[in-house]
Amino acid sequence: TFSALLEVSARIRELEKLIAEYNSVDDKINYEKASHEYSQKSAFFEAQEGYLIEVKIKTILNGMSFENVPTDRLIHTLSGG
Numbered sequence: 001t002f003s004a005l006l007e008v009s010a011r012i013r014e015l016e017k018l019i020a021e022y023n024s025v026d027d028k029i030n031y032e033k034a035s036h037e038y039s040q041k042s043a044f045f046e047a048q049e050g051y052l053i054e055v056k057i058k059t060i061l062n063g064m065s066f067e068n069v070p071t072d073r074l075i076h077t078l079s080g081g
Contacts (some may be wrong), residue, residue: 002053002056002057005045005048005050005053006053008041008044008045008048008050009045009050011037011041012038012041012042012045015034015037015038015041016038018030018034019031019034019035019038022034
């Protein structure tokens, strides 16, 4: 499922903010921990083709004749009955 990849993506964004806030000299331990986790999460996300989530969702929706449906729309709203 995409939910695990979306969680990883959210964590990557959090880590980017933390890394930007940490000063590698003054807070070296936290900076290194965040950098290490960022590296691991990024490698996992890329290996699992996380950057293709939107493309995959659109391909599935198009195959089901939902070409113009936003990709963040909840699935239970796609059927009228």
